[in-house]
Amino acid sequence: MKKRIRIIDIAEKAGVSKGTVDRVIHKRGHVSPEVKKxxxxxxxxxxxxxxxxxxxxxxNKSWKIAALLPNPENDAFWMQPKSGILKALNFTSDYGMNVDFYHFQDANKQHFQNCCDQILSGAYDAVLIAPLYYKESHQFLNECDELGLKYFLFNTFLERTDLSFQCYIGQDSYQSGVLAAKLLDFGIENGDAVMILHLEKGVYNAKHLLAKEQGFQNYFIEHPNRNIQIIKTSFEEPKDSPAFRKFINYQLKSYPNLKGIFVTTSRIHHLVNVLSDIHTKKIKLVGFDLISNNLTDLRAEKIDFLINQNPVKQGYLGILNIFEHLVRKKEIAKIQHLPLDVVMQENVSYYLEADQHMHMMI
Amino acid sequence: MKKRIRIIDIAEKAGVSKGTVDRVIHKRGHVSPEVKKxxxxxxxxxxxxxxxxxxxxxxNKSWKIAALLPNPENDAFWMQPKSGILKALNFTSDYGMNVDFYHFQDANKQHFQNCCDQILSGAYDAVLIAPLYYKESHQFLNECDELGLKYFLFNTFLERTDLSFQCYIGQDSYQSGVLAAKLLDFGIENGDAVMILHLEKGVYNAKHLLAKEQGFQNYFIEHPNRNIQIIKTSFEEPKDSPAFRKFINYQLKSYPNLKGIFVTTSRIHHLVNVLSDIHTKKIKLVGFDLISNNLTDLRAEKIDFLINQNPVKQGYLGILNIFEHLVRKKEIAKIQHLPLDVVMQENVSYYLEADQHMHMMI
DNA sequence: TTTAAACATGTGTCCGAAAACATTTTTGTA
DNA sequence: TACAAAAATGTTTTCGGACACATGTTTAAA
Incomplete structure (x- = not known):
């Protein structure tokens, strides 16, 4: 095997000292044009x-990175990106990468802004952020732009002028809607009806939910021969309440040929609770995210498919992209859509175990 | 941020020199029991x-690794593990890892053995091997055991006494059969029939194919209320031949209620060729592997699902496990089953693009 | 022509761990 | 007790690159 070329090898061959080669490599100047050439x-x-x-x-310097995401203690989902971040650190810490976590309280925008302020005055080399609050996030990122602080988005996409973010890592919401449509379509007959159900507040301000809806609809528009009826609905507070039961009951009665429901977020387990009481004929269900409640229902064959957004990998790749950018000084792709995994009872274990393998994906 | 602990910090705190600490860390001996403690x-x-x-x-030494797998020029599938290996090297080469490829010609056992002999006399630190030929592979691995040469299996599992392999990275064949069964089950009605079709020679010597069959059958055994009829068949030479056409035609006539076919290998595109001519009512198809012919059929909606065995990742993790073992001296898991990805027209692009992200999974 | 600023280039130390090498201490035996 | 062999422990160099510092050379103003 050939010996790897070192700076000193270049220096000798060029008849200069290693200091001069170093100056050329790092563009430190103070080198005559001929020698440089x-x-x-x-x-x-x-x-x-x-x-x-x-x-x-x-x-021998350390890189300071801030990670800004909701508090996993409030919403367990966020434990997954966090664990991805920690796994990436397992390796990148050898290169001096350090992450400070800033966890904002869900639905507490004031606290979000406090976190932002701390980050802005914290002399960070980069920020990894899940920009959940549209307006507040934009404001923060504007300040980052002014400061020259580099930011990496994950989980939620935010349009920025000049693509001033370093990269976005997350899912393609539109395509996840298309995928959900195809899954239901596979399990139903010509002439059946399917429902797209939002179980969130403020759906029509949430671009990613609208994108999912678009994708879902467009699939069936592009498959007109299937003759599938699409029902669009939403319900804001899907607790196990009389109101929610009444709502679902009403839908089932209104659409007797309803054979499948697509819930656009991780809250599908609320629907399962209500549906399983009603004990109607089997309705096929597609939802999102491998959170604990959903996993229980998936294993009990009450949910057919969960679309996985790779939350662990999002955190993992977030840090790795920062590493590539800061340490290896490589170009990184601006938009990185992660696979939309189709998770079923029969393959769910791999996606949960995937975390294990990941520790070594240095 | 806390400063990371170095050897010298330990030495000072323990009141010894760094040399002594080094001797303890590397178990070089020559340290008194009290001091060691x-x-x-x-x-x-x-x-x-x-x-x-x-x-x-x-x-400042390099690790010599041999990778033994079929020649990608004969069977394009093997380009994928190879590219995973190269991607892993992109990063591990910084740590002095070097890989020599040994590509054996498909169906040429003599050549396989030549490769083995070269490896055995090549002073390698580890071997990454796809042990396709049962008998010859066992023989080679026995010789590795004698020599103390460490081997890492991927793609094909081989039972070894004392688990003398360092690890196996690949799919769980049985579970992939279960998964295929569930996918078809989702798309058919009570009382329909499904077929498991092997398009390979020597099926009943190939443990992984039998395992897939078992998994497929057991799924339906465990769901008796579905009342699905299972048909087991095989055809050795699935070229676009009159014989194959006749065979398929015969099956379709014999089982008019046949609604789904599970092909146990990547050769499902041969079936598609024949089926699409016959132009019968839609039969749902599940197969394996994102090879070019299958992708074409998947995109044309002629294949419904392809189960992906993550071939790129297999090669990638193979090298990374060797890295963890040799360089970081970590314990690694003996059996590492990769996710069984459910690939459809609507999410196939991510699995093809996944290679892009992987370069940075250092 | 002198001289110092500006520029070009060379040298040495450091990073943390590995390992060769050097020194000190203990042990056993004459 | 003397002394060499063995064991325990300490010191130094090395890896390749980053960077501070030192030295040498050119240029321009006095």
């Missing part, structure tokens, strides 16, 4: 590739 | 975690 030629000729290991060791 | 205590107390970067730099 010669060194660059030798570098190309010998195909110099820096030793990242030695470089990281010598650099 | 004290150092180990301090290490635990300070939660010492070695700096892999500095360690790799100082070690």
């Amino acid at each position: 010669r060194i660059l030629e030798v570098m190309k000729e010998l195909d110099y590739r820096p030793n990242v290991i030695a470089s990281a060791l010598a650099y | 004290r150092i180990l205590e301090v290490m635990k107390e300070l939660d010492y975690r070695p700096n892999v970067i500095a360690s790799a730099l100082a070690y």
Whole structure:
């Protein structure tokens, strides 16, 4: 095996000292044009590739990163991105990467802004953020832009002028709607009806929910020969309440040929609670996210499919992209859509175990 | 942020020199029991975690790894694990990991053995192998055991006494059969029939195919209320031949209520060719592997589901496990089943793009 | 022509761990 | 008790690159 080319090899071949080669590599200036040209030629000729290991060791500085996401203690979902972040650190900490977590309280915008302020004054090299609150997030990112603080979005996409974010890592909401439609379509007959059900507040302000709806509808529009009726509904507070029961009962009565329901968020387990009491003929269900309540229903064959948004991987790739950018100084892709995994009782264990493998995906 | 604990920090706290600490860490001996005990205590107390970067730099040796798999030029499938291996190297080469590829010609056992002999005399630190030929592979691995050469299996599982392999990375064949059954089950009605179709030679010597069959059958056994008829068949040479057409035609006539077919390998596209001519009523199809011919049929909605065995990831994790073992000296899991991805027209792009993200999963 | 600022280039130390090498302490035996 | 062998412990160099610092050379103003 050939010995790897070092700086000193270049220096010798170019007849200069390693200091001069270093100045060329790091564009520190103070090198005469001719010498610079010669060194660059030798570098190309010998195909110099820096030793990242030695470089990281010598650099001997640490990178400060802030991670801004909801508090996992309030909403267990967020434990998953957090665990992905921690896994990525397991490896990147060797390179001096450090993450401070800022967990904002759900539905507490004031607290969100406090976190933002702390980050802005914290001398960070990069921020990884789940920009849940539209207006507040934009404001924060504007301030980041002014400060020159680099930010990486995950989970929720925010349109930014000039694509000033470093990258977005998350799902393609539109396509997840298409996928849900196809799954239900596979399990129903010509002429059946399917329902798209939002169980959230403020649906028509949430772009990602609208995108899911669009995708779902468009699938059936593009498959007109299936002759499927689409029902669009929403219910804001899907607790196990009389009101919710009444609502569902009403829907079932109104649409006797209803064979499938697509719930656009992770709240499908609320629907299962109510449906299983009513004990109607089997209605096929597609929802999102491997949270504990949903997993129970999936294993009991009450939910047919859960579309997985890879939350662990989102956190993991978030940190890894920051690493690639800061440490390895590589170009990274602006938009990184993660696979939409189709999870069923029969393959769910792999997606839960996937975390195990990930620790080594250095 | 707390400074990371170094060897010198332990040495100072334990009142010895770093040389002594080093001897304890590397079990080089020549340390008195009391001092050793004290150092180990301090290490635990300070939660010492070695700096892999500095360690790799100082070690300054390279690891020789052999990768033994079929020639991708004969069977394009094997390009995928190979590309996973190369991606893993993109990062691990910084740590001195080097891979030599040994590609055996498909169905040429003599050539396989030549490769094995070369590896055995090549002074390798580890072997990553896809043990396709049962007998020959066992023989080779026996010789590895004698030599003390560590081997890592992927793609195909081989039972070894004492679990002498370092790890197996691949799919769970049985479970993939269960998954296929559930997918078809979702799309058919009570009383319909489904077929399991092997399009390979020597099926009853191929444990993984039998395992798929078992899983498929057991799913329906455990769902008796569905009342699904299972038909087991096989055809060895699924070219676009009159014989194959006749065979398929015969099956369709014999089982008029046939609504789904599960092909146990990647050869489902051969079935599609024949079926699409016959133009019968829609029969739902589930097969394996994102190879080019299958992708075409999936996109044309002629195949409903492809179960993906993550071939790229298999190669990737193969190298990463070797890295964890050799370089980081970590314990690794003996059996690592990769997710069984359910791939459809609507999410196939992510699985093809997944390779892009992977480059950074250092 | 002198001289110092500006520029070009060279040298040395450091990062943390590994391992060769050097020194000190203990042990056993004459 | 003397002394060499063995065991225990300490010191130094090395890995490749980053960067501070030192030295040498050119340029321009006095």
